[in-house]
Amino acid sequence: MRQSREAKAETHQAIVAAAARRFRERGIEGTSVGDVMQAANRTHGGFYRHFDSKEDLLVAALGRAFEEMIAGLEHALAHVPAERALGGFVRGYTSVGRVADVGGGCPVAALSNDVQRSNEAVQAEFGRGVRALIASLAAHLEGPQAKREARAARTFAMAAGAVMIARASDQATADLVLAAVRDEVPRHASTPASAPAGPRELL
Amino acid sequence: MRQSREAKAETHQAIVAAAARRFRERGIEGTSVGDVMQAANRTHGGFYRHFDSKEDLLVAALGRAFEEMIAGLEHALAHVPAERALGGFVRGYTSVGRVADVGGGCPVAALSNDVQRSNEAVQAEFGRGVRALIASLAAHLEGPQAKREARAARTFAMAAGAVMIARASDQATADLVLAAVRDEVPRHASTPASAPAGPRELL
DNA sequence: TGAATAAGATGACCATCATCATCTTAATTT
DNA sequence: AAATTAAGATGATGATGGTCATCTTATTCA
Numbered sequence: 001m002r003q004s005r006e007a008k009a010e011t012h013q014a015i016v017a018a019a020a021r022r023f024r025e026r027g028i029e030g031t032s033v034g035d036v037m038q039a040a041n042r043t044h045g046g047f048y049r050h051f052d053s054k055e056d057l058l059v060a061a062l063g064r065a066f067e068e069m070i071a072g073l074e075h076a077l078a079h080v081p082a083e084r085a086l087g088g089f090v091r092g093y094t095s096v097g098r099v100a101d102v103g104g105g106c107p108v109a110a111l112s113n114d115v116q117r118s119n120e121a122v123q124a125e126f127g128r129g130v131r132a133l134i135a136s137l138a139a140h141l142e143g144p145q146a147k148r149e150a151r152a153a154r155t156f157a158m159a160a161g162a163v164m165i166a167r168a169s170d171q172a173t174a175d176l177v178l179a180a181v182r183d184e185v186p187r188h189a190s191t192p193a194s195a196p197a198g199p200r201e202l203l
Numbered sequence: 204m205r206q207s208r209e210a211k212a213e214t215h216q217a218i219v220a221a222a223a224r225r226f227r228e229r230g231i232e233g234t235s236v237g238d239v240m241q242a243a244n245r246t247h248g249g250f251y252r253h254f255d256s257k258e259d260l261l262v263a264a265l266g267r268a269f270e271e272m273i274a275g276l277e278h279a280l281a282h283v284p285a286e287r288a289l290g291g292f293v294r295g296y297t298s299v300g301r302v303a304d305v306g307g308g309c310p311v312a313a314l315s316n317d318v319q320r321s322n323e324a325v326q327a328e329f330g331r332g333v334r335a336l337i338a339s340l341a342a343h344l345e346g347p348q349a350k351r352e353a354r355a356a357r358t359f360a361m362a363a364g365a366v367m368i369a370r371a372s373d374q375a376t377a378d379l380v381l382a383a384v385r386d387e388v389p390r391h392a393s394t395p396a397s398a399p400a401g402p403r404e405l406l
Numbered sequence: 407t408g409a410a411t412a413a414g415a416t417g418a419c420c421a422t423c424a425t426c427a428t429c430t431t432a433a434t435t436t
Numbered sequence: 437a438a439a440t441t442a443a444g445a446t447g448a449t450g451a452t453g454g455t456c457a458t459c460t461t462a463t464t465c466a
Binding site for chain 1: 441442443444445446447
């Protein structure tokens with residue numbers, strides 16, 4: 001039965017939201033169109049009224065995941081002084097809860113390898129998200145523009161790398177890597193080592 | 204026709220080698236048993252004389268990939284002074300050639316997300332490889348044992364994270380992230396910023 | 407040497423999946 | 437309100453892929 005414009009828009013959002021979660025949880029190849037539609041409480045047939053292909057959905061889902069990620073980051077860092085921003089980011093990003101929440105977490109940590117094997121349209125969207133994320137983080141730091149961006153990029157790469165490695169490893173190895181990254185953030189971020197610890201879980 | 208023990212051993216090695224490459228290039232789900240056997244110049248039917256399942260093959264392939272990776276690392280760092288080891292590692296790891304060579308490169312950078320979704324046996328093997336890799340890197344650094352290991356882990360996470368992000372992104376974003384990581388290694392690694400640059404591509 | 411064994415080839419099985427065609431029915435349009 | 441349109445459901449379809457059964461033939465063991 002035909003649905004109203006609003007109903008369609010709702011369905012569309014539901015599909016994207018379900019996809020954003022499923023793709024992160026199970027990967028691109030591990031997520032079927034049918035899975036996504038079921039998670040969105042719809043049947044598989046209606047899918048192609050919304051997207052031309054699974055890959056189209058992936059682009060939309062990536063956009064959504066990055067938006068959520070950046071919104072969360074902005075919220076968490078909104079009132080944090082610049083000297084503590086990077087340390088807070090890393091501690092939050094590598095926290096136990098966040099590492100466990102693959103489906104609701106950072107798309108970079110969940111899907112980099114999958115996107116690596118995807119086509120240019122997907123990689124372009126991913127790159128856009130990465131740049132936005134780095135810019136957002138850099139905006140909360142101090143110092144000259146170029147330096148801030150480089151520091152944000154470097155720190156983000158470290159945190160995302162650590163989470164990816166931790167999630168793929170046994171518990172002992174995961175702990176080793178996460179601890180190494182968490183403990184050394186202040187020094188790594190060129191922040192005075194004597195700076196107060198600050199909140200442990202900003203994100 | 205039945206093959207001799209040696210012939211079987213050769214086949215076994217060929218399968219593992221082909222799998223180690225294919226898995227890195229196309230991911231776990233993107234690589235079929237048939238693909239691997241074809242790359243090893245065999246037909247798919249013989250596969251189960253060598254492995255109980257695709258997942259068994261994956262464990263063997265991961266072991267192989269880590270071995271290669273660590274051997275290369277040892278070779279590259281053999282005669283490098285401790286102060287330059289980390290910087291050399293990062294520059295080599297993030298070099299254009301290495302970033303391009305997914306199939307012959309680091310299993311962490313190629314398969315972390317895939318392994319994340321695999322079972323415990325696979326993750327145990329992956330964790331073993333990660334620890335061996337970090338230990339190998341740490342052995343080339345100076346300072347107290349615990350510090351060396353933490354620094355190695357942190358730096359490896361950063362390098363692997365950067366390569367994963369770069370491979371998943373458009374060229375401009377990739378360049379941005381890789382440059383940030385490459386340029387700041389000495390500082391990041393707690394090496395005197397004034398240290399001579401040293402060789403650019405150790406690995 | 408002869409019997410037992412097993413490596414690898416061929417082909418089949420069953421499941422999964424992306425995509426499409428068709429149908430129903432309600433929303434839009436005229 | 438009648439005619440048109442399209443959202444979503446149902447049910448193919450063709451392709452792919454992990455695994456297994458079977459067959460051949462060379463190897464290995466007695």
